[in-house]
Amino acid sequence: MSMSIKSRMIGRALLGAAMALMIGGGSAQAAEGIVPPSQDWSFNGVFGTFDKASAQRGLKIYKEVCSGCHSLNLMYYRNITALGYSEDQAKAFAAEYETTDGPNDDGDYFTRPARPSDRFVAPFENEKAAAASNGGKAPPDLSLMVKARMHGADYIYALLTGYKEVPPEGVTLSPGGHYNEYFPGHQIAMAPPLFEDAVEFDDGTPATVEQMAKDVSMFLAWTAEPEMEDRKGMGVKVFLFLLVFLGLAIANKKRLWAKLH
Amino acid sequence: MQSNEPGPEFSGVVKWIDRRLPIFTMMSKEYQQFPVPRNLNYFWSFGALASITLIVMIATGIFLAMQYQPNTELAFNSVERIMRDVNYGWLIRYIHMNGASMFFIVVYIHIFRGIYYGSYKEPRELLWILGVIILILMMATAFMGYVLPWGQMSLWGATVITNLFSAFPIIGEPIVTWLWGGFAVDNATLNRFFALHYLLPFVIFAVVFLHIAALHIPGSNNPDGIDPKGPQDTVNFHPYMTAKDMIGIAVFLLVYAALVFYAPNFLGHPDNYIPANPLVTPPHIVPEWYFLPFYAILRSFVADWWFFQIFLGWWGMTAKLAGVLAMFGSLILLAVLPWLDTSRVRSCKYRPVYKWLVFLFVIDFAILGYVGGKPAEGWYVIVAQWATLYYFFHLLILTPFVGWMERPKPLPASISQPAVAPAE
Numbered sequence: 036m037s038m039s040i041k042s043r044m045i046g047r048a049l050l051g052a053a054m055a056l057m058i059g060g061g062s063a064q065a066a067e068g069i070v071p072p073s074q075d076w077s078f079n080g081v082f083g084t085f086d087k088a089s090a091q092r093g094l095k096i097y098k099e100v101c102s103g104c105h106s107l108n109l110m111y112y113r114n115i116t117a118l119g120y121s122e123d124q125a126k127a128f129a130a131e132y133e134t135t136d137g138p139n140d141d142g143d144y145f146t147r148p149a150r151p152s153d154r155f156v157a158p159f160e161n162e163k164a165a166a167a168s169n170g171g172k173a174p175p176d177l178s179l180m181v182k183a184r185m186h187g188a189d190y191i192y193a194l195l196t197g198y199k200e201v202p203p204e205g206v207t208l209s210p211g212g213h214y215n216e217y218f219p220g221h222q223i224a225m226a227p228p229l230f231e232d233a234v235e236f237d238d239g240t241p242a243t244v245e246q247m248a249k250d251v252s253m254f255l256a257w258t259a260e261p262e263m264e265d266r267k268g269m270g271v272k273v274f275l276f277l278l279v280f281l282g283l284a285i286a287n288k289k290r291l292w293a294k295l296h
Numbered sequence: 297m298q299s300n301e302p303g304p305e306f307s308g309v310v311k312w313i314d315r316r317l318p319i320f321t322m323m324s325k326e327y328q329q330f331p332v333p334r335n336l337n338y339f340w341s342f343g344a345l346a347s348i349t350l351i352v353m354i355a356t357g358i359f360l361a362m363q364y365q366p367n368t369e370l371a372f373n374s375v376e377r378i379m380r381d382v383n384y385g386w387l388i389r390y391i392h393m394n395g396a397s398m399f400f401i402v403v404y405i406h407i408f409r410g411i412y413y414g415s416y417k418e419p420r421e422l423l424w425i426l427g428v429i430i431l432i433l434m435m436a437t438a439f440m441g442y443v444l445p446w447g448q449m450s451l452w453g454a455t456v457i458t459n460l461f462s463a464f465p466i467i468g469e470p471i472v473t474w475l476w477g478g479f480a481v482d483n484a485t486l487n488r489f490f491a492l493h494y495l496l497p498f499v500i501f502a503v504v505f506l507h508i509a510a511l512h513i514p515g516s517n518n519p520d521g522i523d524p525k526g527p528q529d530t531v532n533f534h535p536y537m538t539a540k541d542m543i544g545i546a547v548f549l550l551v552y553a554a555l556v557f558y559a560p561n562f563l564g565h566p567d568n569y570i571p572a573n574p575l576v577t578p579p580h581i582v583p584e585w586y587f588l589p590f591y592a593i594l595r596s597f598v599a600d601w602w603f604f605q606i607f608l609g610w611w612g613m614t615a616k617l618a619g620v621l622a623m624f625g626s627l628i629l630l631a632v633l634p635w636l637d638t639s640r641v642r643s644c645k646y647r648p649v650y651k652w653l654v655f656l657f658v659i660d661f662a663i664l665g666y667v668g669g670k671p672a673e674g675w676y677v678i679v680a681q682w683a684t685l686y687y688f689f690h691l692l693i694l695t696p697f698v699g700w701m702e703r704p705k706p707l708p709a710s711i712s713q714p715a716v717a718p719a720e
Contacts, residue, residue, distance in 0.1 A: 081558060179569045182569040183569035184566055259569075265386075266557055269557060273553045277546055281546035281550070285543055288539040292536065292539070
């Protein structure tokens with residue numbers, strides 16, 4: 036049993052116990068389409084954390100591949116210090132982009148190098164421009180993608196590695212469509228974004244499609260839930276506190292009620 | 297009820313205040329010396345748990361409201377700002393979001409307790425009705441709260457549910473426009489939902505106060521469903537019940553914390569992390585899990601259902617209107633349960649037949665919840681329709697008839713003497 040399945044089962048068992056009474060184990064999340072295989076993510080489980088090296092590689096993939104079409108509107112350049120970059124590195128990373136500012140004292144808008152306090156610069160001016168350049172539909176923002184799809188990072192990984200060059204018998208693709216095993220309806224407008232050595236990793240990791248899909252999924256898991264490590268860390272402390280509290284409550288109740296009989 | 301001890305003695309400032317405004321006497325009488333049956337089990341902790349959840353929801357909600365922007369352009373991102381940039385904003389929001397689910401879990405168990413042990417029967421009918429009112433207010437509040445993040449399910453859930461009112465002939469459409477404040481779920485709708493979502497919890501608080509006031513007249517029911525006969529049958533609320541409630545609170549908080557810290561989005565729908573888009577309809581619009589049983593009842597009524605065609609369709613009623621009436625009816629019927637149940641015995645412990653029917657009713661409710669979350673097609677529809685029929689069959693037919701026909705087991709002589717006296 037892989038870690039991810041195990042931790043998911045533990046999580047579900049805990050909640051399931053509470054839920055089973057009322058909803059018979061089913062939740063609003065009715066499964067749709069093909070279930071992507073579970074991956075062994077470092078952020079799975081009670082003590083899960085983000086693999087920072089992987090997320091850094093993912094940032095590079097976002098920068099060099101995804102950001103050509105997809106925005107990341109909820110992220111600021113300052114946020115990348117959480118992935119292990121220094122403030123100077125974040126400053127330098129931001130400065131590679133031009134952002135629009137203004138109006139200045141003359142009432143004009145102007146461009147300037149981005150600062151850590153700026154949001155990630157989007158590839159298109161606005162949604163209409165994004166749609167016009169992409170066959171009529173704007174590529175979705177990626178900030179929350181992992182939370183906004185059933186099966187989260189597993190789905191992103193499966194989607195990025197799920198392209199088939201030749202669609203199966205009997206499937207005809209409409210113009211501009213690409214066959215993907217995991218996309219609902221199997222026809223996706225996005226062309227296969229990853230290919231061997233599409234990026235060159237600074238740490239020398241071979242850039243296979245699987246590796247890149249994994250790294251960018253890790254990165255997007257972080258952009259979707261930047262609070263996750265804090266949350267799980269606090270959860271452990273809260274649980275320890277509550278277990279002690281429960282023990283004291285049980286002892287107190289027993290002592291008190293023993294006097295009654 | 298008579299208390300076990302004489303009135304409290306105060307001194308100093310407390311005494312001075314108490315002689316002019318006897319709040320300390322009241323607190324002592326209602327929450328310390330207040331006698332409760334000594335045989336209460338842990339099901340009797342769920343009322344306290346529900347009160348705590350209400351307070352947690354109001355407290356976290358006030359802090360969220362300080363950062364939230366009820367404007368269609370800003371709402372989604374203001375919630376994400378709470379999640380990312382407000383100190384411990386993620387914690388407060390996840391406590392609030394999952395608090396809604398915990399509230400319904402606790403309240404559904406509380407209602408089950410009331411049904412199983414016959415807590416709604418004379419003299420607690422009004423107490424029960426106030427409880428049903430709280431449930432309906434909670435549903436309205438939760439529904440409007442789910443709209444506020446302005447994700448896809450917020451918008452489309454609100455559209456589907458508000459559109460239900462259009463089923464009423466003539467007045468339907470004007471009501472929907474009036475609810476929306478326009479011709480679609482839009483900024484005006486979001487604004488008023490925010491205002492009402494802030495108001496209703498305080499209304500709930502007031503009704504909870506009445507609910508507790510009404511409880512403190514006859515006192516708590518108990519697993520035997522018989523009235524305490526004297527001080528030997530009761531204990532003081534504090535410290536005996538409070539000590540028990542503490543255990544309940546600890547277990548409750550463990551489950552709550554598991555959700556908040558390890559599965560904060562388990563009970564939500566991923567689509568609500570997609571900003572609302574009036575031009576894109578999600579493939580399956582589903583309400584929050586706690587509405588699913590009622591949603592299943594609503595959707596059961598389709599024009600080609602034999603039950604609808606035989607009993608309802610022929611005099612001009614639409615299937616949609618029948619579904620809406622059935623859904624609201626399923627809630628309102630609960631309020632008249634004290635009069636639908638004809639048995640004089642309160643507790644199912646002594647009702648050999650009805651006991652199993654109550655379990656079946658719970659299973660039926662769970663089945664409704666399960667199919668309510670599935671797409672309305674194929675077997676799911678048929679299961680939902682039979683489960684809907686059973687829901688009403690249980691309340692309208694089985695409950696009164698079993699009350700008349702059933703031969704209850706002999707009741708114990710008193711709570712403190714649970715052994716039944718041997719037959720003479």
